Amino acid sequence: MKQLIITPPSSLQATITLPSSKSICNRALIINALAHGTCTPDNLSDCDDTRVLIRALDALPPTIDIMAAGTAMRFLTAYLAVTPGTHLITGTERMRQRPIRLLVDALRQLGADIEYAENEGFPPLRITGRHLSNDAISLPGNVSSQYISALLMIAPVLENGLRLTLTGDIVSRPYIDMTLQLMREYGVQAQWTAPDRLEVQRQEYSSKPYTIESDWSAASYWYEMAVLSDQATIRLPRLYPHSVQGDAQIAGLFARLGVTTSFDSEGALLIKKERPGGTLEYDFTHQPDMAQTFVVTCALKDIPFRFTGLQSLKIKETDRIAALIAEMRKLGYVLHEAEDSILSWDGERTAPDPCPVIDTYEDHRMAMAFAPAAIVLGSLRIRHPEVVSKSYPRYWDDLEQAGFGLTEE
Numbered sequence: 001m002k003q004l005i006i007t008p009p010s011s012l013q014a015t016i017t018l019p020s021s022k023s024i025c026n027r028a029l030i031i032n033a034l035a036h037g038t039c040t041p042d043n044l045s046d047c048d049d050t051r052v053l054i055r056a057l058d059a060l061p062p063t064i065d066i067m068a069a070g071t072a073m074r075f076l077t078a079y080l081a082v083t084p085g086t087h088l089i090t091g092t093e094r095m096r097q098r099p100i101r102l103l104v105d106a107l108r109q110l111g112a113d114i115e116y117a118e119n120e121g122f123p124p125l126r127i128t129g130r131h132l133s134n135d136a137i138s139l140p141g142n143v144s145s146q147y148i149s150a151l152l153m154i155a156p157v158l159e160n161g162l163r164l165t166l167t168g169d170i171v172s173r174p175y176i177d178m179t180l181q182l183m184r185e186y187g188v189q190a191q192w193t194a195p196d197r198l199e200v201q202r203q204e205y206s207s208k209p210y211t212i213e214s215d216w217s218a219a220s221y222w223y224e225m226a227v228l229s230d231q232a233t234i235r236l237p238r239l240y241p242h243s244v245q246g247d248a249q250i251a252g253l254f255a256r257l258g259v260t261t262s263f264d265s266e267g268a269l270l271i272k273k274e275r276p277g278g279t280l281e282y283d284f285t286h287q288p289d290m291a292q293t294f295v296v297t298c299a300l301k302d303i304p305f306r307f308t309g310l311q312s313l314k315i316k317e318t319d320r321i322a323a324l325i326a327e328m329r330k331l332g333y334v335l336h337e338a339e340d341s342i343l344s345w346d347g348e349r350t351a352p353d354p355c356p357v358i359d360t361y362e363d364h365r366m367a368m369a370f371a372p373a374a375i376v377l378g379s380l381r382i383r384h385p386e387v388v389s390k391s392y393p394r395y396w397d398d399l400e401q402a403g404f405g406l407t408e409e
Helices: 022-034 048-059 070-081 101-110 145-157 173-185 216-228 246-255 288-300 311-315 320-330 364-377 385-390 395-401
Strands: 003-007 012-015 063-065 086-090 113-116 125-128 136-140 162-167 190-194 197-200 232-237 259-264 267-272 280-283 305-308 336-338 342-345 380-383 405-408
Touching: 003 364, 022 048, 022 070, 022 145, 022 173, 048 070, 048 385, 070 086, 070 101, 070 113, 070 125, 070 145, 101 113, 101 136, 101 145, 136 145, 145 162, 145 173, 145 190, 145 197, 173 190, 173 197, 173 246, 216 232, 216 246, 216 259, 216 267, 216 288, 216 364, 246 259, 246 288, 280 288, 288 305, 288 311, 288 320, 288 342, 288 364, 311 320, 320 336, 320 342, 320 364, 364 380, 364 385, 364 395, 385 395, 395 405
Parallel strands: 012 232, 063 086, 136 162, 280 305
Antiparallel strands: 003 380, 003 405, 086 125, 113 125, 162 197, 190 197, 232 267, 259 267, 305 342, 336 342
């Protein structure tokens, strides 16, 4: 499918079963594999990122192609470093452009045997598993939390455990805490021993049944639709406030944009209550994947914003800061970047494209964050909408269920 034309419903009332959390799924799969578990986690996501990880762990072929799954690349790099055998791990052209040197250097400090198969500092990687005996490393705290989580998850199987020190500002801490919680769920003691230090002793994971909860990241797009609608009532089963997912914090942020959230035993209920106004300032250090959603939401509601903590956006599926600036300009909004980590809009407008088509840059979150703009614009075209399969394969089906019109071109 090359292009999708989206038209909005006259009102938004829907019950949507969200995909399970990709972040939890992929951590649970790696930990379960390290536990040599016989109990596969329940309610696994059917998204691309999780499917490629399941295939890799099930077969462990000599060459593992993880496609565009950044989480799988980072987690499997660490997992293969402590798993017998030699494997080549590779991915899409974009994946081969995403840096991985910091994780490789850290694993090599622990004693790992990893070679760059093509370009220094980037996948593909040739990894030969071995016992790792070194136990102390240091990493910058502002690197991708997936590097840190990858190291933490293998820590219990290292000969002497792991003492990990993080220097400077620590970004995406909720994702690190999610990893620690999942490790505890599987019987391992792992914890912060200081504000900048994590410690895990050598110990064994215990295999156990584990059910994955719904994805708060996926929920964000339904919150966005509620804000952009005149009236909206949306029920999201299996979405709970006391979640290990850092993105659960967005419920409070969307409340500032006029959407209330109530919870019961079945999940969450979103209701559009107020017309948002004023300026929104927020530090997305701990929820970087939510930046695209809030950029589109605020601009379409004429809410000036200043978002900080976006430094990790440049090494995602695409340079998300550059992509947001380019695509929002097509809609008539002039965004400004500063310090490679700040994105703002002060209300500046320009002439929009007469028939804008949103490019998705092989980035699932570009498609999902921009699609709700059709509610305000009346219709919108999305190029290569199939990218949503990376995390939310049923996204377009769910939009149709909610009353959106979808036409393929």
